[in-house]
Amino acid sequence: MFNGVLDFVTVVEEGSFTAAAEKLVSSKASISQRVSDLETRLGVQLLYRSTRKLRLTEAGERYYQSCQQGLELLEDGALAAQQLQHHLQGKVVINSLGGIFAEQWLAPALMAFRQEHPNIDIELDLSSQREDLLSSPFDIVFRMGALPNSNLQVRILSQMNTYVVASPSYFERYGKPKHPDELKQHQCVCGTVSQWPFVQREQKLMTTVSGPFSCPNGHVLKQAALQGLGLIRTHEMYLREALAEGSLEAVLQDWQELSQPLWMVFPPARFRSKRVSMLADWLVAYAVAHPI
Structure with missing residues (x-):
């Protein structure tokens, strides 16, 4: 035309x-x-x-x-x-895994950032959907664990450990597993997956578990473990306090993967505005002062 x-x-x-x-x-x-x-x-x-x-x-x-x-x-x-594109104003659209990370760390961090930069609006989506950032509306995506190879830019926000835990009352009744294969004889409370990965030196195992209860929510998994319903496998964000006070106990620690990275993922630099880059830098610094 x-x-x-x-x-x-x-x-x-x-x-x-x-x-x-x-x-x-x-x-x-x-x-x-x-x-x-x-x-x-x-x-x-x-x-x-x-x-x-x-x-x-x-x-x-x-x-x-x-x-x-x-x-x-x-x-x-x-x-x-x-x-x-180049001034500190406008909107930043974020997609993140939900749960304790978003509720107790990310959301408060973004609110603190907004107080310092009132001309930048934040839209936070917690659907955890897998997105092609080059065609999605998201400026920053937060993910944990392995990422597929891509031309996207990534930054590590933190390193997170994973634990298999249960209550002392559960272990008194059923004993503690010494090997991942023994989980098949135990009650395991699952989240989104029923196959739990383990690694020890060069040996890698994938153990299929089952149990009387399942729910894709870390808070609920923790409550189920505290009630003695079975073993759960989740990230340390949910477990620090319970492990410290002894209401939950960790097992198979010599079979756990090395700490998993918590990623900030965003489009290549040519697509990133100054406000997005500045927010990413700000969150990295905030994570140092306020560990996840």
Whole structure:
């Protein structure tokens, strides 16, 4: 629809096809053809052409004025977009795993950031959906564990340990497993997965577990373990206090994976605005002062 508009406006402002071709770094023939195609699409003649000079038709004069206004609006829009990209204002849209991390660390951190930067709005989504960041609305995504290879930028926010735990009352009744395979004879309370990974030196195991209760929520899993319903496997964020006071006890610690990274994932730097980069830096510094 807009092909030839810039050519037409430039021809009028420069006074000739030759001058317009020089300004647009194009050929005179190409510009002339695009203007002719524009006239054909509009169904009107825009220019009177002669060997000596060009002159606008009445329809051309009106169309030129409208095009000028439109191009000025486009320039203003481009400038506004550039300013929004590089200034500390606008919105940052975030997707994160939910639970204790989002509730007790991320949300308070973002609120503290918002207090310092009142011109930046935050939209936080806790659906944990897998997103292609290059086509999704999210500026930053928080994930834990292994990430697929991609051209996305990543930063580690923290390292998290995973534990298999149960209550002392459960272990008094059923004993403590010494090997991951022994979990098949135990009551295990599952979250989103029923296959638990283990690693010891070069040996890796995947143990399928089952039990009387399941729920994809870390708070609920912890309560089930405290009630003696069985063993759970979850991240230390949920377990620090219970482990410290002895209401839950860890087993198979020599089979646990090394600490898993908590990632901030965002599009390549060319897609990141200054406000997104600044928020990422701010969160890294906040994690040092307020460990997750």
